[in-house]
Amino acid sequence: MLTDDGPALIDGPVDLVTADGTILHCDRFVVALCLCRRSGSYPLCDTSHRRRRPPRSD
Numbered sequence: 592m593l594t595d596d597g598p599a600l601i602d603g604p605v606d607l608v609t610a611d612g613t614i615l616h617c618d619r620f621v622v623a624l625c626l627c628r629r630s631g632s633y634p635l636c637d638t639s640h641r642r643r644r645p646p647r648s649d
């Protein structure tokens with residue numbers, strides 16, 4: 592499931608393979624994948640998407 596302004600929620604448990612080949616094993620029944628790229632735990636969501644974004648300058 593994709594959320595409007597937050598993570599993608601997928602059924603777990605799941606093994607995620609990152610771009611550098613690292614395998615992350617997630618045991619949770621629902622795993623939140625970061626789509627905003629602001630997570631300190633990327634590719635997992637750490638709720639950083641909830642913080643207010645600075646206004647765009649363009």
Ligand code: FES
Pocket residue numbers: 596597598599624625626627628629630635636637638639640641
């Ligand atoms: S979607 Fe939650 S921190 Fe990026």
